[in-house]
Amino acid sequence: MAELFQFLQRSRNYKSVPSLLVLIWAVGFILLIVWQRAAVDRIWPSNHRPIPNLRPLVFNLTDFGAIGDGKTMNTNAFERAISEIHRRGGGQLNVEAGRWLTAPFNLTSHMTLFLAQNAVILGIDDENYWPLMPPLPSYGYGRERAGPRYGSLIHGQNLRDVVITGHNGTISGQGQTWWTKYRKHLLNHTRGPLVQLMWSRDIHISEVTLRDSPFWTLHPYDCQNVTIRNVTILAPLSGAPNTDGIDPDSCENMVIEDCYISVGDDGIAIKSGWDQYGIAYARPSTNIIIRNVIVRSMISAGVSIGSEMSGGVSNITVENLLVWNSKRGIRIKTSAGRGGYVRQITYRNLTLENVRVGIVIKTDYNEHPDTGYDPNALPIIEDINFDGIRGQGIRIPVRVYGSQEIPVRNVTFRDMLVGITYKKKRIFQCSFVQGRVIGKIFPSPCENLDVYDEEGRLIRKSVFQNTSTDVDYDQGEV
Secondary structure, X not given: OHHHHHHHHHXXXXXXXXXXXXXHHXXXXXXXXXXXXXXXXXXXOOOXXXXXXXXXXXXXXXXXXXXXXXXXXXXXXXXXXXXXXXXXXXXXXXXXXXXXXXXXXXXXXXXXXXXXXXXXXXXXXXXXXXXXXXXOOOOOOOOOOOOOEEOOOEEEEOOEEEEEEEOOEEEEOOOHHHHHHHHOOOOOOEOOOOEEEEOOEEEEEEOEEEEOOOOOOEEEEOOEEEEEEOOEEEOOOOOOOOOOOEOOEOOEEEEEEOXXXXXXXXXXXXXXXXXXXXXXHOOOEEEEEEEEEEXXXXXXXXXXXXXXXXXXXXXXXXXXXXXXXXXXXXXXXXXXXXXXXXXXXXXXXXXXXXXXXXXXXXXXXXXXXXXXXXXXXXXXXXXXEEEXXXXXXXXXXXXXXXXXXXXXXXXXXXXXXXXXXXXXXXXXXXXXXXXXXXXXXXXXXXXOEEEEOOOOOEEEOOOOOOOEOOOOOOHHHO
């Protein structure tokens, strides 16, 4: 502006009227262009989002020679970048927009992996690039096959302070090849998860999309202080076997919130080891909160506990959950030989939309790693609370399958209103269950449960608590 003022003074002094007019026209033209550009930006804002610096030390993946064309292998670039972060005591690795093909790699402590908008980490779909690892100690078996198992695409062990976040970038396992080979029995080892962190703590995963995992998608194993927030997890609803969304396994102090999950198996499955191996490992899953989550699962359930729960599962809260167009809403599954316990579980404010079976507790899920399990290791299921259940389009609202050797004790139903699609002989099905109903619920509960009014006064005592009522089972739906 100072230069413009000086020019105007000179123009007045020298009576340079034509030059002044030219300058005024030029300034007006420039201002018009600036105004138009600002207007366009308001109508069609730029998609570019700058990457924030979340650590004092920041690297870009391209600093290490990576090429995001979806064809070039970038494993060495990831490994060199993470090695440098480890050497420097921590840092941030930015994965810019592009398609970054890679084999599995390991994270390090005090690290942030940031996926920019339109960044995609692609796991190579050739199992020869995936390392083999020993079976998990609480499983003693590769889960699908005896012996070693494939590692995960993004892996970490004995880490602290790890963040995976971004502007909703994607980590893709390109699972189609894995699923086809699994169905054709062409794999010699158990498929690997997409992201697996083991024996680690202070983990934060947010604002990313995880999709098409070869096996379980996000598997924290024996971890503490884990937060998973605003994560989208996707896999085909059929033809993508065992693509669980999130599997907390022997984890303590964990929050899963504000997530969307649509997968080919359980949306969330809380675990703690398998039969005699899980009993010996003795690490429970405890103090876990799941809230504000939307799940779709045509094959299994929205939120499950088990079936591998031999180390115990306790103090779990599931609240503000929506399960839609799915086979089951929530499920607890176990069997003789598991040992362990499932106790102090609270389900609050559940919404079920077009779900075949709303609530399932199943005690005969007989799948074992080998013949070494103890059939007399009987799990304990007790202190299960359901409060605020809503839904419509439900075929069977409740199925509680206790047994004489594994009864279900102290289960409570309160504030339940579920619209059913058709009337069967028994739509609230119970077997060897003891507990109560508080207040009015719909549909009418089974006769195994005591009935109390809203003030806690006993209205009717059950006479069927430890026997099987006349259940109308349809084994194809459990």
